[in-house]
């Protein structure tokens with residue numbers, strides 16, 4: 001049997017849908033999410049992105065050839081130059097300064113998710129690492145596409161419209177497609193036992209994404 005990225009999603013279908021269609025996402029699309037919940041999420045997401053940039057740097061370190069180095073480096077550049085730059089600008093629009101961001105306490109959901117991914121990368125190989133990172137990059141790209149297709153999504157005057165647009169952007173969608181193609185090529189040669197290990201990592205990372213949305217809704221630390 002030859003596996004593809006889609007097989008990881010099918011292996012945890014219920015969790016994947018719960019992540020993509022979470023109430024936080026629906027309320028973002030409808031423009032009805034409470035501003036305080038979004039601010040809380042936005043602040044924690046800054047901490048999340050810092051650790052995710054570290055995780056991509058680890059993927060660069062774990063590379064064994066030039067193609068893998070380039071792939072890891074382009075993921076790191078997407079986080080630093082596309083997402084974190086936009087994120088800091090976006091925080092400013094919400095009156096959150098870089099000083100505020102530097103002093104934030106880290107929520108348990110942020111700690112759990114980011115350290116899980118870093119630990120998976122440290123003890124595993126490059127494929128384990130990329131599978132742990134996949135719900136982040138591929139999930140948000142898919143969420144932006146899903147929201148764009150929903151009738152409840154408010155297109156005009158949505159306070160979260162810029163956020164959706166960032167993940168629907170050509171740069172982000174291209175990064176998502178590149179990651180899917182990279183995973184498709186690697187998964188094509190794994191054994192059934194190895195696929196099961198990878199599906200466990202993917203499911204755990206997806207469950208931690210669900211907790212991250214819930215942390216935003218609950219405004220929990």
Ligand SMILES: Cc1ncc(CN)c(N)n1
Nearest residue numbers: 045048135136137140212
């Ligand atoms: C929690 C989380 N997951 C994913 C992404 C998209 N890189 C994000 N910004 N934040």
